[in-house]
Amino acid sequence: MANLKQHKLGWIGIGRMGYAMAERLAKAGCDISVWNRTRSKAEPLAKSGAKVVDNLTDLAGCDIVFTMVSTGKDVKEVLFGPNGVMSKGASGGAPKIVVDSTSISLEESADIRQKLAEKNIKMLAAPVSGNAKVIKAGKLTVVASGPKDAFDAVAPYLDAVGRGSSYVGEGELSRIAKICHNVMLGVVIQNLCEITVLAEKAGMPRHAFLDFLNKSVMGSMFTAYKTPALSNLDFHVTFTPQLLLKDIDLGLSSGRTYGVPMPTTSAARDQVQTLIGHGYDQDFSQLLLLQAKAAGVELKSENVDVGDGL
Numbered sequence: 001m002a003n004l005k006q007h008k009l010g011w012i013g014i015g016r017m018g019y020a021m022a023e024r025l026a027k028a029g030c031d032i033s034v035w036n037r038t039r040s041k042a043e044p045l046a047k048s049g050a051k052v053v054d055n056l057t058d059l060a061g062c063d064i065v066f067t068m069v070s071t072g073k074d075v076k077e078v079l080f081g082p083n084g085v086m087s088k089g090a091s092g093g094a095p096k097i098v099v100d101s102t103s104i105s106l107e108e109s110a111d112i113r114q115k116l117a118e119k120n121i122k123m124l125a126a127p128v129s130g131n132a133k134v135i136k137a138g139k140l141t142v143v144a145s146g147p148k149d150a151f152d153a154v155a156p157y158l159d160a161v162g163r164g165s166s167y168v169g170e171g172e173l174s175r176i177a178k179i180c181h182n183v184m185l186g187v188v189i190q191n192l193c194e195i196t197v198l199a200e201k202a203g204m205p206r207h208a209f210l211d212f213l214n215k216s217v218m219g220s221m222f223t224a225y226k227t228p229a230l231s232n233l234d235f236h237v238t239f240t241p242q243l244l245l246k247d248i249d250l251g252l253s254s255g256r257t258y259g260v261p262m263p264t265t266s267a268a269r270d271q272v273q274t275l276i277g278h279g280y281d282q283d284f285s286q287l288l289l290l291q292a293k294a295a296g297v298e299l300k301s302e303n304v305d306v307g308d309g310l
Contacts, residue, residue, distance in 0.1 A: 002156030004030045009157065010059030010085070010095065011035070011050075011066045012078050013102075014042040017128070018068035020135035021101070021161050026050040028160040033059060035078075056085045057092055064154060065095040072108030075100055080115060097150050099124045099158075101142070105250075106172045113146070113171075122150040126158065126165070127178035131238050137310040139163050139221070143181075145174035176254060183251035185222075186244050186268045186284075192223060193288040196230055197295050207231040207304045225309035226285055233289075233301045235282040244284045245272045 004025075011022040014036035025032050026048035033051040035058070036042040042052045056078055059065055065085060067075050079085050079098065086094055098116055100109070100123065113123045124146040134140050140162030144151050151167045158165035168177050199209035210227045213219050228234055248269045255262040271287060280286040292299045 002159075004028055004156060004160060007031070007063035007153070007157075008061065009033070009064050009066065010062035011068070012056065012059065012085075013068040013070075013074075014038075014045070015068070015070075016132040017101075017135065019045070020132040021066075021068060021128075021140070022050060023048050024135065024138075024161050025157060030157065030160070033062060035059060056083055057088050059085050060088065060093040060095070062095050064097045064099060064157070066099045066101065068101045070102070072102065072104035072112070075102050075104065075108070075112055076115075079112070086119065094119055094121055097122045097124060097154060099126050099144075099154055101126045101128050103127065103178070104175075106175045109172045109175055122147045124150050124154055125172055125174045126154075127174055128162075129178070129181055130162065133238075133308070134225075134310065135162065139310060142166070143168055143174045143177045145169050145171055145177075179247060179250045179254060182244065182247035183262075183265050185239070186248045186272055187264055188222060189226065189284060190268045190271050190287055190291075192226065192230070193285070193291045196288060197291045197297055200292075200299075201295055201297050205302060205304075207302050207306055211306070221309075227306050227309055229283060229285045230288055231302045231304055231306050233299060235286050237283050239284050240282070241272055241275045241280060241284045241286070245269065245276060248272060 009030050009032040011032055011034040014034060022034050022045055026045055033053050034042045034045055035053050035056055046052055067078060069075055069078060077084060098121055109125050116123045124144050126142050126144040128140055128142050130140040142158045142162060142165040144165055145168050155165055168174055196206055196209060200206050210230060214224045214227060248265060251265055252262055275287055275290050278290060
């Protein structure tokens with residue numbers, strides 16, 4: 001069993017995802033210090049064993065620093081900015097490895113990797129699959145790319161955050177993997193909405209059809225997770241249509257770059273764009289409403305207890 005106290009960890013970014021991930025590391029017994037722009041959001045983590053620091057430079061002495069912020073620009077700011085982790089230069093120390101789980105482009109990731117390499121710091125790009133609810137259930141998954149020895153050092157901590165991590169190679173390959181993952185998200189939710197509306201229009205309760213599907217070979221963690229939303233029309237946000245459209249466009253762009261035709265993805269993109277055009281701005285599973293309207297079906301919540309899919 002891995003010694004989770006072997007390295008001093010730093011964590012930057014305590015949003016919904018960052019908080020849940022840092023909390024799991026703290027509760028696992030890791031030596032972890034956390035920083036957030038708004039300190040009050042990080043302070044509750046002290047109850048789980050984390051140290052809350054006031055300055056990013058307080059993390060310069062950590063062995064491994066994780067970043068989970070909003071944009072590539074934010075990653076650069078917290079690492080290299082005037083008050084960033086490395087702002088004191090050699091005298092302030094520097095981490096050996098930076099692990100970035102922020103959703104950023106391949107180009108931004110490569111640029112950050114190069115800047116870190118100039119300071120002899122290794123970078124692991126580590127996008128995640130899931131949300132805060134999935135993290136709390138211990139089912140978050142991580143895909144990582146970068147130097148293999150860096151991954152080997154970080155893997156026990158990634159595994160402590162969720163159900164496991166996958167190493168896919170050097171450089172920015174994990175960013176491609178995450179794009180492919182989210183492209184599948186768009187294609188699968190569109191198809192799931194189509195067949196659920198078909199089943200209802202033929203006379204089946206949505207939850208009954210989805211129960212059958214989830215128990216079949218075609219069921220998955222994702223179809224089970226979305227069953228409450230599709231049955232009870234609970235569209236609280238897990239992932240917005242706008243963010244899904246962005247990732248589908250990244251996938252189609254990559255398809256053009258590598259000469260891979262993606263006809264199914266293109267059709268799903270049109271539906272997501274139409275969803276946005278009609279003003280739907282909650283969860284991407286609102287594609288169900290668009291599909292029902294196109295089929296002349298009036299949907300009502302079934303108000304059934306189907307669990308949370310996790």
